[in-house]
Amino acid sequence: MSVEHEKQLATEAAAELIEDGMTVGLGTGSTVAYLLPALARRALSLRCVATSPRTEEAALMLDLPVEPFGSIDRFDIAIDGADQVAPDGWLVKGGGAAHTREKIVAAASDRFVVIADSSKRVTALRPPVPLELLEFGLAATMRLLHSVSLRNAPRSPDGGAIADYQGAVDDLAGVAALLGAIPGAVEHGLFPPALVADVFVARGDSVEHHNHAKSRA
Template sequence: MSVGELEAFKRAAAVAAAEEVEDGMRVGLGTGSTVAHLLPAIAARGLTRLRCVATSVATAEQAAALGLAVEPFDTLDRLDLAIDGADQIAPDGWIVKGGGGAHVREKVVAAAADRFVVIADATKVVDALTAPVPLELLAFGLAATLVAVAPATVRPGMAPSPDGNVIADYTGPIDDPAALAAFLSSVPGLVDHGLFPPALTAEVVVAGPDGVRRRTV
């Protein structure tokens, strides 16, 4: 599959999801290459009463440049809708996110939304989740935290998270996503991980050679 085809599929999924945005909504905007197609699709609809929050500086800057009203998340306590991409989508609804290092903010925004919609091209649909699983770690006690979540490595050359924390990756097996998620969440020094449970997602919108498909989780 060519790069051009992949971008076309990302754009198709993004445009389909943008149709779910209604004027007056409070909308959470994710981060990543598929969301980069979502923002102009939302802006093109000409909705004037949206209140948006962004999960990264890059998203906030792109959204603002397109004329979308972006505000700090400390001004809203609930969102009507959040839309974001994914790195992997399993058949049972478990999702891996965080390739861009913003997974903690992405999870906070997803959890605050009445509906969380995931958009992706067909290559992100997998038979089973595999490593890596993105991690956000405190710099304090980093070496000890890495030992506790082993096998894990700091992502080389990666900038800090939007909140200034260290981005790393768990590189071990994912035989049981729920058990791994519970374990990672229990480790002091680990802010959060990129495993998103099925209960968090309302709908998955995937575009591929066969068109756009929607799946309720």
């Protein structure tokens, strides 16, 4: 079964959680690309915020309402993809260089829902971990981070340099704390289980739904 088929199945299952009148955070990436037409077909009355210009442009082309984040301070639900999904709900995100915005939206959501194809399910997270770094003092920040390399990629939607932490990630909470404490590191791509309410992973023609809502309580 193709990866694209799995992405579509996971997305359509998650999209059923969205109801008329909701505020919705729209993620970024190839899996989320299937979410937008699924929502457009249902013609719901929604208030949406996009986590990247690419998602916003695609949503507007489908006549989905997208407004600035400044006008909304919480979301009923946010749906996004992931690069890696561990069994306990830890995620690696940032392949599309929008993880800072994605994490802000996830934290502002009552229900953060992750959608993925079966290739994103892993037994344990592994490097690299995406980073967004301030341009100011970039060389000094990278020295403090040690095992990090700049990615040959466009800047983030907010102008940050995109890098990848290549060090060991055996202690996820410890690594997250370390990366979060470095001045000049805007945000890292480790998303803890406390942010995640639901994970939909498609495998072949079926979709596994893992509910982590208790971890958010």
